[in-house]
Amino acid sequence: MNRITTIDVTRGLVMVIMALDHVRDLLHTPALTQNPTDLATTTPAIFLTRWITHLCAPTFVFLSGVSAYLSLRKRNSPAARRFLLKRGLVLIVLELTVINFAFWFDIQFRSLMLQVIFAIGGGLMMLSLLARLPVRWVAGIGFGIVLLHNLLPFAPFANPVGSFVWSLLFRTNVFVVSPELTVLVGYPLIPWLGIMLLGFAAGRLFEQPATSRRPLLWQLGLGALGLFLALRFLNLYGDPAPWSVQKNGLLTVLSFLNVSKYPPSLLYTAVTIGLALLILAAADGASNALTRLLTVYGQVPMFYYLIHWYLVHLSMLAMSFAQGYTWADVPSGPLNFGRPEGAGISLGGVYGVWLALVAVLYPLCRWYGRYKAAHPELTWLRYL
Template sequence: MATPDDVLMEPRRMRLTSLDTWRGLVIFLMVLDHVRDFFNRGALTSTPTEAGHTTLLLYLTRWVTHLCAPTFLFLAGVGIRLQYEKHGPTWNLSRFLAMRGLWLVFLDLVVISTLLSFGRVFFFIQVLYATGMSMLVLSALVWLRPRFVLVLGGAIVLLAPLAIRPLLHATGAPLLFRTFTVLPGPLPAGSGIVLYPFVPWLGVMCLGFGYGHIFRLPPPIRDRILAWTAASLLALFALLRGINGYGDLSPWKAGHTPLLNSESFMDVTKYPASPDYVLATLGISLLLFLGLERLRGPFIRILTTFGRTPLFTYITHFFVMHCLQIAVGLALGYPLRIFQSYIANASAAMFSGTVPEVERLGWGFPLWGTYIVWLLVVALVYPLSRWFEGVKQNRQDWWLRYL
């Protein structure tokens, strides 16, 4: 009779487990980024990757979390490709992608926006919206050849900045179209903000779909291809960034020290996802995968659990984090109102050019305190994710596919 270890050592299963672990790592880092937004002093009024106006540790803390969204979207594409590999394009696959895409958009508009802003209607449109809209488009693209989808994904990533130019001075309906597709911005009447216009992220998901079959190859061949791919992405990033023109909306500037030069060079634009940003983050993330799957131990088990319950963990961590912020804030004597609609009020203040009330009142911990809260949130969320992992393993209910 096979033991659990025997099952995990079967090559194909081991590769799929390593994808879960990879996804879990970026969830682990994602929690750090969101905890920093909610608990770090000055998080709402400063730019932690602005060279000359940050500390090295704060810069690295923010930059490493840049890896999260591109890896999520890339892995979503890989997962769709692995389903495609079983049966080819089918109406069931296409219908599932369309339904799941709509479900993710709904979750972002209703559930996540509520968890981020207790007590005020405010649409905080971010990665679930971008993922859902990309899945909707991919539900049609799965009928095309994967190689074509791969090329299309690369074209979208590299050419997305061109789509912004004719819409830069848009007003009315074209402005709203621009906000949801290519360039982030506020929604009318202070009703929300779009941080993840979906078109650049569609390109990343298409790359994952077109590339996903690589993860089915024997490990030596797969790893060699991944290493060459990572090196090529980083080389192209260095070339585009070195030209200092087209690849990013924020050109880098020479500083007085090598450190300032490096910080400015790597300060790539996430909102919207620029070609430089996607190339750098995916290249580094692929290298992390190559190192990650060689590790073992309890920490890897935690990451794998997060990676097997990504949507559940994503939703749960927002609830735990926001409730913890309110509890800690009240215990320290801060008024409840500044935490109830934390993101909504902060966004409104920043768009008006004022300092959010939560910052004026001195809320927030230094970076070391933020790291402690991060580990606390992980410790609180992990048992819930572990429980849900067991539910998914022991039950086959159709609705579990949507969580």
């Protein structure tokens, strides 16, 4: 039970943090024009608000691998692997339909953004094949991907189809298919698969007693952070964006921390998974009001993800109308969230909306978690 609770608490924490990033994306005044990690234009508060949310996607993907291992540990059968395949396919369909509509509120679907659910779905489909291999082989493939994928060239294909396939597998890119359709490959499959495979191999830790598991989680987490610090200090390999001395000490520290997510570099993976492992270690066996609250969110991740995007987007529209804008002011078109020019709130307001949204989600997640537990005969709930 503690193993499941530990995973749910960690997942719940990063889900709560994730909502902050999406509220900032859609409601913060400069979010549509300012890169929050561009040290030439950002502020420390905006940078750190964005940076802490880097923890979310790799933790989701890593824990998806852990959960896949735990689901197969007693019955690594063709039927169990087929479920991983089907679940992955369902996630990709949800990404292309329900989730993309939540992003854009565009019934014409002129924008398709392939994000973390696409990466998890594709990863589960590939894992359904790789799960036949010994766990140490899966771990080796995962380490190989994480260590080496940054060596691949950005776009080796001049042919548009080849370039698109390459991007789906390896590199973030934007494709303007027509004036009415733009596809953004935000989470290419292979780099994120590497993180999922590491999670699958780490699933073995959760078969051990807590007394031996917890020290291992601490050691692995500190080891990953030590690797990040060593390689980042050397500034030779591990991230395509080297750090540099800035005009003051704080900005220099931020430059040191400013690792690349698209696609996830070795150093990005090391620092985020290192922190995730430390959170798992700290949560292992803990039971208090905070862990019980986070467990409510962590037990229903897909439900939370779907509902929170709709609430964030509706909050953006409510903010715009409250500031005097009308439907005529709402822009449309590819890669447009529909926020009127000039609409927005301060960073403090973003934090206020975020906390309110998380509070609203709590009773919804608690209801759905209880409903799902009370109806095991509804097998379709396993996909949500």
